[in-house]
Amino acid sequence: MNNLIERQRGLHEEIERLEQAIVDQFMEDLKTHRDRLRNEHIVDRFLTRISDKSNNLYDMYEDKDGLRQSEIEALSASTEFSEFYERLRVIKDHHRKYPNEPVEPPEMEFIHMNLTSGGDAEDGEEDELEKKFSGEESYGRYLDMNALHGKYINLKDVKKLEYLQYLSEFDDFANAYPKQMKTSPDYKQYLNDLSEYLYSFFRRARPLFDLAELEEKAQKEMDEKWESGQIAGWEDIGNEMLDPELYCNACQKQFSKKTVYDAHLTGKKHRKNAEKLKQEQTTEETNGHSDTKQDRRKELAWKELLIAKYAEGLSDIREETKANVERKQALTDKERTLEQDQEEIDLAEQESDDEDEDRIYNPLKLPLGWDGKPIPYWLYKLHGLGVEYPCEICGNYVYMGRKAFDKHFQEWRHAHGMRCLGIPNTRHFHEITKIDDAFALYGKLKKENAQEDFVPDSMEEYEDDEGNVFNRKTYEDLRRQGII
Incomplete structure (x- = not known):
C-alpha cells in the first residue's frame, strides 16, 4: 500500500522491535567467549538495521518532495471521509485480487531471529562465525600477523625481527622502519595491508567497537600535528613544508639550496616523475577527486598514525597474543598436538553440557510434538x-x-x-x-x-503324420524311440 504515514508507522514499529531484540540479546547469560562474540555480531546486525531504518525515517520527515504534507492535508481536509473510503477501496481491491496471499505478522521475524541466534544457534550460523577467523586467531582471542610479518621481512633495509618481537614493534614507525625506504611502493602496500587487517580484525572480533569515533579522533590529531611536525617519524616535515619553493612535489623531496633545486629539474629522473605525476593528476581530475592526494608523504603518515591507533585499541589482545606465541614456542610438537586435542575435547564437553541444560523432563518417554516438547x-x-x-x-x-x-x-x-x-x-x-x-x-x-x-510339456500339443495328437512330452519320447 502506497501510504507514506503508514510506512513511517511501520518503520517506527520495526525500530522498537529491533531495540527490544537487542535488549533480549544482552539479557542472555552467556558463559563462553564464542557465544558472547556471536551475540555481539547479532546485535551489530540489529544496530545496522536500526541505522538504515532511521535514515529512511529522517528522509521521510524531511519531506523534500512534499508528499507527506500533501497526504496530511488530504486526511485533514473537508474531503477526509472520501479520502478514507478511497483508501479502504484500494485495500479491498488488493485483497480481492490476491484472496489467499499469506501474511506473517512482523513480530514473527524477530521470534525466528531469537530462536536462531541464542544459545541453540543453527549449524549454518555457527559455520559462518567460524569462517570469519583463522585457526591462529581462535575466534578473535589472538592476532594472526604471520603473513604481515613475512611482508615486513621482505621490505628493504628493515631490521630482521622475530615474530614475537615484531608483535611488539610493528607500530613503532619512528624506529622499526628506516626513513629512506618509506617512499617505496612496497612500504605503501605493506601499510595498506596492515591497516586493512587491523580494521578487519576489529570488525570481526569487536563488532560493537566504535571505529568511526576512533578514526575521527585520529584525523583530528593528524591535522593538528602534521603542520607542526610532531608526527612520529615525520618530525622534520613541518619545517620542510614551510619553504615550498625548494620542495619538488614530483620527486617528493626537499632541497636545501636553490641552485641544487634548479639543477635537479633538468635530470632524467625528475622529468620521468613529473610526467608520471601529471598523468596521475589528469586521471584524478577525470574521476572528480583531483585534490585528495596532494602529498603522498602525508598519506603515509596518516596510515601510520591510524595503525598506531588500531594497535592501541587492541592492546589487550596484543598482549594476550604475545603471551600465547611465547607459550607455544616453548612447547614440543607432541605437546602442541595434545593441546589441540584437549581443546576439541573441551569444546565437545561444552556442547554436551549445553544439551544437558536444555534437556526436557520426560519420565514417561512420550513422543515429541512439532514444538519439540512431549505430547499430552x-x-x-x-x-x-x-x-x-x-x-x-x-x-x-x-x-x-x-x-x-x-x-x-x-x-x-x-x-x-x-x-x-x-x-x-x-x-x-x-x-x-x-x-x-x-x-x-x-x-x-x-x-x-x-x-x-501354462506348462509346455503337458499343455503344448503335437500331431503325427497319421493325425494322432500327443502332448509335447509324449510326442518327443515316441519320436526318440522311432515309433513315429
Whole structure:
C-alpha cells in the first residue's frame, strides 16, 4: 500500500522491535567467549538495521518532495471521509485480487531471529562465525600477523625481527622502519595491508567497537600535528613544508639550496616523475577527486598514525597474543598436538553440557510434538502409542501404535526383509509379521497359481503324420524311440 504515514508507522514499529531484540540479546547469560562474540555480531546486525531504518525515517520527515504534507492535508481536509473510503477501496481491491496471499505478522521475524541466534544457534550460523577467523586467531582471542610479518621481512633495509618481537614493534614507525625506504611502493602496500587487517580484525572480533569515533579522533590529531611536525617519524616535515619553493612535489623531496633545486629539474629522473605525476593528476581530475592526494608523504603518515591507533585499541589482545606465541614456542610438537586435542575435547564437553541444560523432563518417554516438547498423555493414549507391534520380518523391530504399524508394510525396512526372504512384497502379505507365516502363504499362493500357469510339456500339443495328437512330452519320447 502506497501510504507514506503508514510506512513511517511501520518503520517506527520495526525500530522498537529491533531495540527490544537487542535488549533480549544482552539479557542472555552467556558463559563462553564464542557465544558472547556471536551475540555481539547479532546485535551489530540489529544496530545496522536500526541505522538504515532511521535514515529512511529522517528522509521521510524531511519531506523534500512534499508528499507527506500533501497526504496530511488530504486526511485533514473537508474531503477526509472520501479520502478514507478511497483508501479502504484500494485495500479491498488488493485483497480481492490476491484472496489467499499469506501474511506473517512482523513480530514473527524477530521470534525466528531469537530462536536462531541464542544459545541453540543453527549449524549454518555457527559455520559462518567460524569462517570469519583463522585457526591462529581462535575466534578473535589472538592476532594472526604471520603473513604481515613475512611482508615486513621482505621490505628493504628493515631490521630482521622475530615474530614475537615484531608483535611488539610493528607500530613503532619512528624506529622499526628506516626513513629512506618509506617512499617505496612496497612500504605503501605493506601499510595498506596492515591497516586493512587491523580494521578487519576489529570488525570481526569487536563488532560493537566504535571505529568511526576512533578514526575521527585520529584525523583530528593528524591535522593538528602534521603542520607542526610532531608526527612520529615525520618530525622534520613541518619545517620542510614551510619553504615550498625548494620542495619538488614530483620527486617528493626537499632541497636545501636553490641552485641544487634548479639543477635537479633538468635530470632524467625528475622529468620521468613529473610526467608520471601529471598523468596521475589528469586521471584524478577525470574521476572528480583531483585534490585528495596532494602529498603522498602525508598519506603515509596518516596510515601510520591510524595503525598506531588500531594497535592501541587492541592492546589487550596484543598482549594476550604475545603471551600465547611465547607459550607455544616453548612447547614440543607432541605437546602442541595434545593441546589441540584437549581443546576439541573441551569444546565437545561444552556442547554436551549445553544439551544437558536444555534437556526436557520426560519420565514417561512420550513422543515429541512439532514444538519439540512431549505430547499430552491423553493424546498418547488416544492413538494407542503405548501398544507395541513387533515384526519378525523387520528384524524384530517394534512399532509403537497401530498407525505406524500399518504404515510400515510399505516402508523400506519391511520391503528389504521381504526381499531377503525371496518373497514379493504384495498386498497378500499385509498384516503378516512372522517369517514362517510368510513362507506358508507364499507356498499356498504358488500352488494356486500353478494350476493357472501354462506348462509346455503337458499343455503344448503335437500331431503325427497319421493325425494322432500327443502332448509335447509324449510326442518327443515316441519320436526318440522311432515309433513315429
